[in-house]
Amino acid sequence: MRKRYGNLFRTLRFKLIFGFFVIVIPVIAFMIYNNLYAIQVVRNQVAQSNKNLISLYMGQIDRNLEEVDKYLYSIASLETGLLVLEMPRDQNPDRYSFERIQLYNKMRGDLPSYQLMDMFFIYSPANEDLMVVANNRIEFGNLQEIQNNLMHVFQDRYPQEVTFKEWFVRKIEGDYNLTRVIKYGNVYIGAWGNAKDLLVPLNLLQLGDNGKAFLATAALEPMADQAFVHANHIDLDYTDADYKLTGTDKKFMVVGEKSARGRFSLIAAIPDSTILEKLPFLRRIVSFISIGALVLLPFILYLLRRNILIPVNRIIMAMRRAEDGNFDIRVAHRPYAFEFNVMVETFNRMISQIQELKINVMEEQLNNQKAELKHLQLQINPHFFLNALNIIYNLAQVKDYALIQEMTHCLVEYFRFMFRSNLTFVALRDEIQHTLNYLRIQEMRFPDKLTFDFASADHLLDGRVPPLVIQTFVENTIKHAVSMDRSVHIHIAVADGGGDMAHIRIRDTGRGFPEEVLARLQKGKMLGSQEGDHIGIWNVQRRLRLLYQDKAQIAFSNDDNQGAIVEVRLPINREAN
Template sequence: MLHINRKIKKRSINSIIIKISLIVLCPITLVTLSGNYYCQRILLQQAADYNRGTLSLHMETVDTELDNLSRSMFMILYQSLNISRLLQGKDSDARIDELLNIKTTLAGYFNAYDNADGLFLFSPATKDYIQSTSGKESIQDRTKLKKYIKNVIISSDYLDKLEGVWHPIQINRKYLLIKVIKKDEVYLGSWIWADSLMEPLKNLEATSGTSFFITDNGNSPLSGQNLLIEENLKITNSALSKFQFGSRHKYIIIGIPSSTGNFRFFMVIPYHLVIQNTIFIEKLILIVYFFTLLLLAVIFFQIQSQVIKPMNALKNGMLEIKNGNFNVLLAVPKETAEISAMTDVFNDMAKDIECLKIKVYEEQLEKTKTHLHYLNLQIKPHFFLNSLNIIYSLALTRDYKLIMHLSKCLTDYFRYIFKSSDSMVLIQEELRHINNYLHIQELRYTTSFYTNLDIEAGLDFTCIPILLIHTFVENSIKHAYTGKALLVVDIKAARGKDDFDPNLEIVISDNGCGFSKEQLKELNTPVVITEVREEHLGILNIKQRLSLIYQDKASLQFNNNHYGGAVVTIRIPLETGRPALALT
C-alpha cells in the first residue's frame, strides 16, 4: 500500500483562538460600521427632505410675492398710467399731469403693498426717471442704481435678462433682484434687495441653529458671504436634488431654485444637529460592541489560564521526561476536569517511568559489572599460564632461591589483578604493578628491560581502568623484544590541553619494529566488537572496557615512531575518583 505523508502545518491553540475571534469580530465590526453609516445616511436624507420642505414653502412664498409684484407692475404700466400723455411735448400740461400721476401711483403702491423695495419708470425718449423706494438703501446706493438702470436701458446691453425674469445684480457690493417690463419705449421696473428676502428667515435661524443664503444660478452668493468664507463652503448643484456635505462634514447643505428668477435659496444645517438624536443609538451600539470585545477577552484569558497554561505545563513536563528528568510532578489544576485527569495520568506515567528507569539502570549496571568482571578474568588467566611455565623452568634448574623470589613477585602480581572486582585503580598502583611485571619478565628472559616513566606532577591519584597500561607494555615485550637488542619502553602521562573538557593522555611507545600498515589500518578502524577473539584478546579487551566505562569520551590510537617502534596513545576523561559506569 502506498502511503503519502503530507506535511501538515501545525497551529497553536492561541492562533486558533485569535483566528476565531477575528472571524467573529470582523462581521460584527463590518455590520456595526455599515449599519451606523446606513442609519446616518437615512437620517441625513430624512433631515434634508424635511428641511427642504421648509425651504420650499419659503421659496413658494417668495415666488408668489414676485409673481404678484410682476402683475402689479403690468397693471400699473398698462392700466394706471397713460403712456401717450407722457410722450407728448415737454411742456404740455398733459405730460406734467401724467408725471404727477406716475409719482402718485408709485408712492401709493408702497402704501398698499410691502413686497418691493423700489419702483421706477424710465423713458429714454424724454429722459424722465421717476422712482419710489421703501428707504432701505442709502442715497449712494440709490444714485448708483439709477445710473445702472439708465445705462442698461439706453445701451440695451443686458436688457433682455432684466425683461424676462427677476435677475440678480450687484450695487456697491450689495445684491438685489430686478425686473423690467416695457410699453411703447417706456420701462417700468422694480427691485428687491437680497437681504429683504432673508428677513422672514432670521427668526428661524435664531431658533433652529440653521443658516440661509441666496445665490444666483451659477451658485455665486448674493447673501451670507461671511458664512461661506469662514467655513470654506463650496456650493454644488447636488444640494438641489439631495444634499451636500460642507467643510469636512461639519454641515449639510440643501437648495431650492426659484421659478420666477435667476436665484436660489440654500439652507446650511450643522451636522451635529442632524445626528444628535442618534447619539444614544450610537452609544448603545458602541457599548454592545465593546461588551462583545470584553467578553471575547474574558473568554480568551479563561482559556489561557484553564487550558493553555495547564497544557503548556504538560508539554514542559514531557520535555523534561524527554531530556531524561523523570522526577517530574505537575500541580493538578482544579478548574477543568479533563485537564486535571490528563495531569493525573501524566504524573502516574512519570512515576512509572522513573521506577522502570531505575529497574533498567540497575539491570544494566549489573550486566556491565558482570561483563567487566568477565573481561578481567580473560586477562588474568592469560598471564597465569606464562607464570607457571617460568616456575617450571626454574624448578628444572633447581634454583630455589630464585623460585622463592619469583613466587613473591608473582604473588604481588596476582594479588593486584585479583584484589577486587573493581575496574578502576590509581595510576601509581598501575605503574608499581608494571615495574613488578617487568621484573618478572627480566627473571624469565635473564635480561634487563629499560623503562622510562614521565608522569606529570599531580597525576599519581588519577584513576584509570585496571591493566590499561600493563596490556600494551606486555604487547611490547611479546612483539617488540627480539632478544638481540635492549628493549626500551617509554610511558608518559600528562593532562590534555582542552581546559573545557579535561582529559588524561597516556602514551606508551617502544623501540621495536612497530606496526605494519595492515595492522595500523585494522587497529585504527572503529568497529563494533561483538566477540572477543583469542588472537586480539588484549587490545580488544581494552577497547571493550573503555567503551563500557567512558563510551565515546575515550579514544585509542595506534602509530609508529619516525625512528621505528610502536606508539599507543590513550585519551580518557581526567578523574580523581572512581567514575560511575556510563550506561545507555
C-alpha cells in the same frame, strides 16, 4: 515543517479554538454588519432629510436674491436718470444732482421692502461718484468702510471675485457680505447685504445640541462660527458625495447645497451622536450585544484555555518529557475538571510504576556492568604469570637475590593492583605506577631488548581514571612487538587535553599495526578472537563506553617511520567515585 503543521491541525487545542471561532465569529460578524448597515441606513436617511431641508432654505435664499436681481434690473431698465450719471457732471451739474437725488429717494423708499439687503448703491466711473443708500442696521463707521471697499473694488478694475453674472462675497473687518453688481452702460448699480441676516431663518433647523448651519464662500470658508469649525476640524467639502463624515474627537455629518444665484453655499454640520440617537431600540441592542461579545471573547478564550487547553498541554508536555527519559516528572494537582484530575492521577501513578521498573532495570544493568568490569580486571594472562615465575626460578639458580627481591616486589604490587577489582576508578599516579611495575617485570624478561620512558603533567596525577587503561595497551605492545630478535622502546606521555580531559599517548618502535588490523581498529570493529588476540583492546574499548559513553575517544595509527601509536582522550574525574 509539514509534519509539524500537520500535527498542529490535529490537536485538541486547534480544533476547540477553530470550532469556537467558526461558530462565534460569523455570528458576531453578522451582528456587527447588521448594525453597521442599520447605522448606514439611518445616516443616509438623515443626510437625505437634512439635504432636502438645506435645499429648501437655499431655494428660499435664492428666491430672495432673485427678487433683488429683478429690482436692480428694473432700475436699470426704467430709470432714465442713469443715462445722466454716465456723463461727466461738468456738462450739466444741476441735472446730474437732480437725477442723483431722484434715484437716491427711489432706492431709499424701496430698500425696506428687501429685508435681506442693507444697502443699494450706484457708481459712476466717469465721475468716480458712489451713491449709497443704507438702512439703520449699518453704523456710520462701518458705512465708511463699506464705501471705501466698494471704491476699491471698482477702482481696481474689479478683482477676480467680482462678477456681473452672480452674487459674490466680500469680507470687511471679519464680516462676510453678499454683493451684486449690474452694469448698465457705463454705470454700475448693486446691492449689499450682511451674510448674518441670511442665517437668521436657519436657527429654526433642528440640528442637535452642537449642530450648526452656515453660509460658506466658494473656497468653502465658513462665513460664521469659524472657531467652531476649526476647533472640531470639520472639513466642509461636501461635493464628493451625498454627505461626508468629518471631525476628530467628535464626528459630524456635513451636507450642503450650492446657491444658484451666487458664489456661496449653505452647509449644515450635524453631530453623528445626534444621528445615531435615532437608531431603533432593537438596533442599539444588537450593537450592545456585538460589543459585549467582543469584550467577552477574551474572557471566554481565557476560560477555555484555563479549563481545557492548559491541563491538556501540561499532560502532553509531561508525556513528552517522559518520552525523552525524564521519569521524575509529575503533573501537579490543580483544581481541574474531574476528568482531567483522573487523567493526572493515572498519569502520575503510571510514571511512578515506570520509574520503579526503570530503576530495577538500571540496577540490574549496573550489576552486570560491575560484574563485567570485575571480570575484565581479573583477566590475567597465564603466560605472563608462568614467565614471571620462570624468571624468579632462573634468578634463584644464579642466586641474584637483589633481582629476586625486585621481581617479587614488582609482582606483589602488580597483583595487589589487579585484585583491587571493586574500584571503578583509580588515581592516575597508581595506574602509571602499575604500568611501570609491569614494564619492569617485562624488562627483566627481555634484558637489553625492551626499554621505556614516561612523562606526565604533575597536576593530572591526582585525577581519577579507569584501571588498566594504560597497562592494557602496553601489554598489547609487548605481546606483538617485543621479541628476542628486535629491540623495542616504549614511550608513554600523559598531557593536558583541555578542560577536564587527559591526553594519553603510547608509542612504540616496533613494526606497527598490520594494515587489516589498523583498518578494523579505526572503524571501531571488535578484534577479539577465540585465541584471545587483541582481547585487551576490546576490553578497554568496552569499559570506556560503559563509563563515559561518547566522551572518551581512542585513536590508532602507525608512525611514518616505524611503530604503533595509541592515543586516548578521556575525562579526568577530580573526585573519587
